[in-house]
Amino acid sequence: MNSLVSQSDLFEIPGGVTYLNCAYMSPQLRSVTEAGREGVARKATPWQIGSDDFFSGVETLRERFAALVGGDADGVAVVPSASYGLSLAASNLAPATGGEIVVIEDQFPSNVYPWTDLAARTGGNVVTVTRPDDQDWTAAILDVVGEATSVVAVPPCHWTDGTIVDLRAVSDRTREVGAAFVVDGTQWVGAAAIDVDDLQPDFLVTAAYKWLLGPYSMCLVWVHPRHRQGRPIEFGWVNRDGADDFAGLVDYTDLFRSGARRYDVGETANFVLVPMLTRALDQLLEWGVDRVAATISPLASAVVELAEPLGFVAPPAELRSPHLVGLTLPEGLYPKQLASQMAESSVHVSVRGNVIRVSPHVYNDLGDIDRFAQVLSETVG
Known part of the structure; x- marks a missing residue:
C-alpha cells in the first residue's frame, strides 16, 4: 500500500x-475549521434552515462512518461521547445473574464505569484481565473468557501504550460462549482498518476528536442489527417515527425511527459539529x-x-x-x-x-x- x-x-x-500526540487530541484540518465557521454562521439566518436540514446532514454523517468501518448507515447512532455510547451499550445488554463482564487492566474509564454499574444492577461481576508480563493481551483475554462470561468490553489497542488486542480472535471466542462483544474503537478507528461486517461486534463506539480528526463532543456508534430495537438513553422527539413531519410532532407515538437512529442524542442535527465531523471523515475516506x-x-x-x-x-x-x-x-x-x-x-x-x-x-x-x-x-x- x-x-x-x-x-x-x-x-x-x-x-x-x-x-x-494524536492519541490525546488531533489537530484540526483547515477544512474542518472552515466547516465549523460555516456552521456557526448558519444560525445568523435561521429562516434558511429548513426542516429537512435537521436530518439530511446527519444521514450523510452516518453514511461516511459506515463506509469507514465496513458497516451499514442504518446501524449508526450519533451521540456526544464514548461514555455515552458505552453507557448505551451497557443499558441494552442483559447479562445473566452472576455473569462476568470482562475488561482489561487500566482500561480507559469510559469503558469501565458503565460495566461496574451494570454489574451492580444485575448481580454480575466485573473481571479485570491483568496486564500480562509478555504483553500479549489477546492470549490473556482468551484465557479468561468462558461459559460464565456475559460481556467482553475491550479496545483494539491499549490506550496507554498501543499494545494490541486481536479483535478477530476475541470476537470468535465471544461467539463460542454466547457473550456480547463491545469495542471501544476510539484509539483505533481512522488510523487503522476495522470491519464490523467481519468482526460482528454488538457495539462499536468511537469518539471523534482523536483519530477521526473531528471535533470534541461527537461520537459515533455502530450497533449490530440484533440490538436495533432496544431502549434509548433519551426519550425525545427527534428519534421518533415521523419526526421529520414538524406539523405532526404532537401526534405522539411510541414508535422510533428505523435502525440505530432511536439511540441518537437530542439535538442530533448540531449544525456546527455534524458538518465538521463529516468533513473530517470525507478527508479520511479520500486518503x-x-x-x-x-x-x-x-x-x-x-x-x-x-x-x-x-x-x-x-x-x-x-x-x-x-x-x-x-x-x-x-x-x-x-x-x-x-x-x-x-x-x-x-x-x-x-x-x-x-x-x-x-x-x-x-x-x-x-x-x-x-x-x-x-x-x-x-x-x-
Whole structure:
C-alpha cells in the first residue's frame, strides 16, 4: 500500500511545533475549521434552515462512518461521547445473574464505569484481565473468557501504550460462549482498518476528536442489527417515527425511527459539529485508512528505533499498534517531568501511566521523528 506524503499543509500546525500526540487530541484540518465557521454562521439566518436540514446532514454523517468501518448507515447512532455510547451499550445488554463482564487492566474509564454499574444492577461481576508480563493481551483475554462470561468490553489497542488486542480472535471466542462483544474503537478507528461486517461486534463506539480528526463532543456508534430495537438513553422527539413531519410532532407515538437512529442524542442535527465531523471523515475516506496506516506505521517504528538506544523500552513489534507506541522510561527518569521538558522544546507527547506515549499522524514526517529523538536525547542526557 502506497503511503502519503506529509499532509501538514492541510492542518494549522505552526512551524517549529512537533506534534506527536494524536492519541490525546488531533489537530484540526483547515477544512474542518472552515466547516465549523460555516456552521456557526448558519444560525445568523435561521429562516434558511429548513426542516429537512435537521436530518439530511446527519444521514450523510452516518453514511461516511459506515463506509469507514465496513458497516451499514442504518446501524449508526450519533451521540456526544464514548461514555455515552458505552453507557448505551451497557443499558441494552442483559447479562445473566452472576455473569462476568470482562475488561482489561487500566482500561480507559469510559469503558469501565458503565460495566461496574451494570454489574451492580444485575448481580454480575466485573473481571479485570491483568496486564500480562509478555504483553500479549489477546492470549490473556482468551484465557479468561468462558461459559460464565456475559460481556467482553475491550479496545483494539491499549490506550496507554498501543499494545494490541486481536479483535478477530476475541470476537470468535465471544461467539463460542454466547457473550456480547463491545469495542471501544476510539484509539483505533481512522488510523487503522476495522470491519464490523467481519468482526460482528454488538457495539462499536468511537469518539471523534482523536483519530477521526473531528471535533470534541461527537461520537459515533455502530450497533449490530440484533440490538436495533432496544431502549434509548433519551426519550425525545427527534428519534421518533415521523419526526421529520414538524406539523405532526404532537401526534405522539411510541414508535422510533428505523435502525440505530432511536439511540441518537437530542439535538442530533448540531449544525456546527455534524458538518465538521463529516468533513473530517470525507478527508479520511479520500486518503483511505489503509494509506493512512501505511503512512503512520513507519513513523511509529522510527520512534522506537531512535528511542531504544537511549534506554527506552517499547512493546514487541508484533504486539504494538501501527500508530501509537508507549515507551517505558529507563531507571531514574520520571514521565511527567520528561514530557514537560520536551514540551518546552515544542515537542508534544503524552504521559500515560509510567510511559511516554507517542502517536504520529499524516501531518508528521521523519523530520519530526528526528526532532523528537534529538530533544529526547538532550532531555535524558
